[in-house]
Amino acid sequence: MTDKTESTIIRLLAAGDERCMKIMFDIYYQPLCTYVMRYLLSVEDAKDIVQSVFISFWNNKKGHPFSGSIRSYLFGAASKASLQFMRNKGKTYFVDIELHIDDFLDEMLHDDEAELEKIKEQLYAAIENLPTNPQKVLKAIIFNNTPYKTVAEEMQISVNTVKTYYARALEALRKSIDTKTFSLLFLSFLHSEK
Numbered sequence: 247m248t249d250k251t252e253s254t255i256i257r258l259l260a261a262g263d264e265r266c267m268k269i270m271f272d273i274y275y276q277p278l279c280t281y282v283m284r285y286l287l288s289v290e291d292a293k294d295i296v297q298s299v300f301i302s303f304w305n306n307k308k309g310h311p312f313s314g315s316i317r318s319y320l321f322g323a324a325s326k327a328s329l330q331f332m333r334n335k336g337k338t339y340f341v342d343i344e345l346h347i348d349d350f351l352d353e354m355l356h357d358d359e360a361e362l363e364k365i366k367e368q369l370y371a372a373i374e375n376l377p378t379n380p381q382k383v384l385k386a387i388i389f390n391n392t393p394y395k396t397v398a399e400e401m402q403i404s405v406n407t408v409k410t411y412y413a414r415a416l417e418a419l420r421k422s423i424d425t426k427t428f429s430l431l432f433l434s435f436l437h438s439e440k
Contacts, residue, residue, distance in 0.1 A: 252316055262309040271300060274320055281321060282328045288394075288412075289387065295331060299323045365427050372423045373415075380415035383408055 251269065258266035278296045283289070299320060312319075373381060382401065386392040394412075398405045420428055 255316055256312050259307055260309065260311050264304075267300065267304055270303075270316065270320070274317070275300075278320060278324050282324050289391075290393070291331065292328075295327050296324060299327055368423060368427050369419075372419055372427070375422070376415050376418055380411040380418065383411040384415035384419075387412055 251273070255266045255269055258269075275296060278299065279289070279292045282292045282295050303320065303323065373384065376384065379401070383397055386397045386400070387394070392400075394405050394408045398408045401408070
């Protein structure tokens with residue numbers, strides 16, 4: 247985001263003008279969803295958390311002067327909200343993604359198309375090597391944006407079993423491919439939704 251765009255957001259925010267939210271959403275929604283996936287197994291949870299961060303930001307900051315970096319504020323708020331969510335749910339997060347996701351997002355902006363294609367090929371090959379049921383669940387949730395309940399009905403298994411297969415698939419991928427390739431799984435999904 248340029249300094250001019252940030253100053254526009256800050257000016258609109260101070261005026262209580264909702265257009266600042268659209269600008270921020272367009273710029274930050276996808277990167278924030280990708281960022282919070284370092285904590286979560288569910289893309290749906292990530293989207294809920296990011297949306298709540300935007301709502302909270304608007305409710306708390308509209309009509310007031312804002313100083314500092316919008317980006318830093320949003321990423322910090324998303325990180326805190328995700329950790330709180332994890333504490334409430336008793337879940338764990340992938341530390342290696344946490345350590346590398348910012349670098350990966352920056353690298354993606356500089357990677358050429360051939361490099362990204364190579365990473366995608368590695369990702370898809372790793373997915374094809376997963377056991378059948380975890381593979382089916384992962385593809386349904388990540389690539390088709392199918393809710394857990396629908397996947398459970400289609401596969402005639404319980405929602406908890408779907409979650410277990412999904413967690414197993416992510417864990418297996420995390421162990422078999424590097425962090426950059428693993429992170430692309432979520433970036434591909436989020437990009438395909440836009």
